[in-house]
Amino acid sequence: MAINPTQALLTGFAERANRPLAQRQIAAGTEFALGRREGPHIWNLEGTHRLLDCATTGGVHSLGHRHPELLAALHGALDQGYDAGIWTMPNAPLLALHDALAACAPQGLTRSVVTLCASQANDLALLCAQRATGRRHILAFAHGYHGHLGLAGAATGSESEGIRTHFALNEAPIRFFHTHGDLAELESLIDHTTAAVILEPFDYESWRLPPASFLPALAQLCRQRGAKLILDETRTGLMRSGQMWMCNHTGTAPDMLVAGKGLSGGLYPVGALLMTQEIHEACINSHAYGWANSLAGNEIAATIALKVLEIVQRPQTIANIAALEAATRQRFAALIQRHQGIFTPATIQGGIATIGLADPSHAAVLHKRLFDRGVLMHSTSTTEPHVAKFLPVLTAGPAIIDELANALDSAAHSLSN
């Protein structure tokens, strides 16, 4: 029997690129290779299956696929004669990006380092914390994820997605805290050896928000004990939560903040580490090569990131995210009402949309049920509370929430039959 282009790619991928990824799709019955894509939708290679992208690669595609203004910025950068630049020489787009990051940063984070990705920014943040404090230990969330690189990889506690045991990173000076939002636990763990506490502003697995007092109190505790607070806003930043950074909701001022994923506009790799001037002086300016990366911070990346920062801060974008949040609240409440025993309330904030799963066994099948109904979900949580997670495109109209809710409604009927 003839195989289609997706199957041919999957076979080659399994043989010569990444077998677990290919096998995961095959095992789940969700074979899909990316063909056409536009705004909130993606199509398979054959053009026979359209999905509403509610995974957005964790926020990489937060502004939708191939946003016209970002495409124009990319073409413009090429037409202007830009390339990867020469990292030892200054360039105007990169300096403009540093200034734009400082202008939208949480209070005090007036300096930044532009990186290739968030993993690299997290790794650098942990190195900087060690140098700035003269201490070694890092405290990270046991169910967190900060990347696949260096100290960031070692600080990734998530066993299913992390590589600590696999690559024998267990010797790294990382300690873990177990309950996101529990200040008392952190109070008992932060001591005179703690260089940094690193975490996302929400729980990595469930996206549950901590009590509003948690992050400001943690910032204060870190200051009192001489440790640096690093917020990894790779997923929560860039207006995903309805504010530029999730820490803005509680007025928390971290010592360092990591941005990534969506900063790329889904088009060109780039990440950033925002930091105080004091840390910048102590870590980047006090060594001839405090930061060096031959490809990061190039002119094309900087041009795209600048345009992303401009788009996400526009009043229309912010209003659209508020409309998406309102539509999500309304549609998810109706689903919970209609499908008692299947759905329960969970976190909704800005473009962060979760719905609880009353029966944890449904987590294993929901992805496929939604895939068959034209929706690509982000994931389900592997720890309690059990939720289904969605990161819709922030610039699409509320009709995408109807599309998502209708698919959830139909999937729920299939689960109860």
Ligand SMILES: Cc1ncc(COP(=O)(O)O)c(C=O)c1O
């Ligand atoms: C919270 C968080 N931090 C860091 C990263 C690493 O990002 P990247 O793989 O783009 O380096 C991810 C990626 O999923 C993430 O979710």
